[in-house]
Amino acid sequence: MEAAFLGHKAGFExxxxxxxxxxxxxxxxxxxxxxxxxxxxxxxxxIFSTCDAVIPACEELDLLGLLxxxxxxxxxxxxxxxxxxxxxxxxxxxxxxMESVGVPLPGHWPECGFPVVVKPSSQSGSIGVxxxxxxEDIDRGLAVVESLGxxxxxxxxxxxxxxxxxxxxxxxxxxxxxxxxIVLDHKYDCKMVRCVPGLLDAGGEExxxxxxxxxxxxxxxxxxxxxxxxxxxKGLRVLEIDARIPSQTPxxxxxxxGLNLLEELVFTALxxxxxxxxxxxxxxxxxxxxxxxxxxxTGEKEFAKVRNPRMENGLFGSDDSISDYxxxxxxxxxxxxxxxxxxxEASSRYDAVIDAVMRECDARSFEDGVPDVI
Numbered sequence: 160m161e162a163a164f165l166g167h168k169a170g171f172e173x174x175x176x177x178x179x180x181x182x183x184x185x186x187x188x189x190x191x192x193x194x195x196x197x198x199x200x201x202x203x204x205x206i207f208s209t210c211d212a213v214i215p216a217c218e219e220l221d222l223l224g225l226l227x228x229x230x231x232x233x234x235x236x237x238x239x240x241x242x243x244x245x246x247x248x249x250x251x252x253x254x255x256x257m258e259s260v261g262v263p264l265p266g267h268w269p270e271c272g273f274p275v276v277v278k279p280s281s282q283s284g285s286i287g288v289x290x291x292x293x294x295e296d297i298d299r300g301l302a303v304v305e306s307l308g309x310x311x312x313x314x315x316x317x318x319x320x321x322x323x324x325x326x327x328x329x330x331x332x333x334x335x336x337x338x339x340x341i342v343l344d345h346k347y348d349c350k351m352v353r354c355v356p357g358l359l360d361a362g363g364e365e366x367x368x369x370x371x372x373x374x375x376x377x378x379x380x381x382x383x384x385x386x387x388x389x390x391x392x393k394g395l396r397v398l399e400i401d402a403r404i405p406s407q408t409p410x411x412x413x414x415x416x417g418l419n420l421l422e423e424l425v426f427t428a429l430x431x432x433x434x435x436x437x438x439x440x441x442x443x444x445x446x447x448x449x450x451x452x453x454x455x456x457t458g459e460k461e462f463a464k465v466r467n468p469r470m471e472n473g474l475f476g477s478d479d480s481i482s483d484y485x486x487x488x489x490x491x492x493x494x495x496x497x498x499x500x501x502x503x504e505a506s507s508r509y510d511a512v513i514d515a516v517m518r519e520c521d522a523r524s525f526e527d528g529v530p531d532v533i
Contacts, residue, residue: 160481161406162216163188164470165421168413174210176203184216186467187481197222200229207235212425214238216404218248218283236428240328240382243375243402247384250280250312253400260373264314265396268297271315277301279309285347290316317398320390322358323408325420326371327427328380335368336423337416337437339408341387342445345528348458351445352407354415355502359390367395374400383424406459407444414478414496415442441505442498447516450490454516455526457492465492475515476508486519 163184166173175188178195185191196203207213213235215226223241230237246252257264268275277300279287287307289300297313304311321341326333338358342351359367371386384402388395409420416437426433446462448455465483474480475495482493497508513525 160184160187160468161410162214162404162421164479164481165409165413165419167470169419169422169425171421171425174206176206181466183463183465183468183481187470196225196229200225204229207233210235212236212238212428214404214421214424216406218403236425238382238404238424238428240380240402243328243378243380243382243384246378247400247402248281249310250278250399251310252280254312256377257374257397257400260377262370262374262397263395265317265398266315268313268315274316276312276314276316277304278312278314279304279307280312281309282307315396317389317391317396319392320358322367322388322390322395323385323405324367324371324388325383325385325405325408325412326375326380327383327420327424328375329427329430330379330381331376333372333375333380335371336420337412337418338364338367339411341408343530344456344458345530346458346460347530348460349407350456350458350528351443352411353441353443353502353505354408354411355441355505356439357502363390363395370395370397378402383420410479410494410496411442411444412437413442414444414498415440440498440500441502442496443505443509444494444496445509447493447495448491449484449488449493449516449520449522452521452523453526454513454520454522454524456528462492462494468492475512475519477512 160183163173173188174190175184176192176194177185180193194202213230215223227241274290274292277289277291277297287303291297291300301311323339323341325336340353340358341349344350383404384400385405386400388397413419418435418437422433446457448457448461468481468483471480477495477497479496480493484491484493495512497505499505499508
């Protein structure tokens with residue numbers, strides 16, 4: 160959905176291939192195809208040959224490998240770096256790369272002391288992640304990692320604001336873009352992205368951008384990746400890198416600044432520049448779920464249950480939205496975006512959208528969950 164939304168905003172014609180007939184992106188693209196390239200590579204290849212560029216939005220290594228080999232030498236740019244993705248898919252490997260270029264990471268166990276985070280090296284999201292306050296907790300966490308057939312990572316538990324920055328590389332040089340803040344729901348899933356000035360001071364912005372470009376150039380990135388970090392009382396501590404199109408932050412960046420990272424990525428792959436500079440401004444991007452008279456913020460995993468969504472301007476007073484809302488519907492999911500000149504004005508527009516949904520859907524309550532504080 161993110162790539163289809165950004166493609167639409169860039170004025171591209173978007174073609175989506177998905178093996179699932181109910182995949183949400185199929186209803187917001189220009190040309191949908193229900194197809195599994197692993198099962199029917201010949202048809203997939205014929206579709207790709209009509210495209211100017213191809214970007215994958217999945218994490219399945221067998222499919223990514225097929226696409227990489229299928230598009231190699233085809234003349235159609237593959238907006239993905241399989242080598243960089245392999246590094247970013249392993250927290251142990253990516254940590255080694257980051258340490259080699261001096262990136263500030265959470266402390267090593269046991270020197271860091273408790274609490275610590277125990278997590279699998281190669282899983283995505285929060286799968287298999289636990290916080291340990293004792294050796295018994297560590298042992299339980301290690302058992303979970305072992306059950307996943309993965310290698311463990313044990314690091315200092317760090318707390319603070321969760322930040323992200325996107326980086327695009329051409330194989331030798333890299334450019335970092337805009338810092339965003341990730342806001343979590345009660346299940347530790349991202350419910351909102353804030354793209355506003357002042358998330359870091361000038362020195363912090365420079366450092367975060369340099370971290371992104373240093374890591375990208377160290378791995379020879381020839382695509383898009385994001386860097387995720389926590390702003391702790393002691394400064395930035397980088398948690399991980401992910402060399403694929405992010406699922407939420409680019410839309411927030413577009414909303415706030417007008418900068419379209421998919422357009423930037425396409426032009427970089429073609430050896431060109433868009434010439435665009437981000438405008439000043441603030442933007443919010445968030446997910447809502449309405450059910451049984453209750454409106455609630457929710458993470459992207461819940462929003463992914465949206466069915467046959469549409470893109471719409473102005474819904475409930477938002478700038479942009481992707482939702483399966485219709486008047487009188489008892490349950491629906493939606494993503495909403497608002498922009499403003501200042502963070503305060505963006506927050507006021509957020510409140511106005513919530514109020515409009517409450518009125519028009521006759522909602523009896525609004526729930527805005529947050530993570531438990533450790």
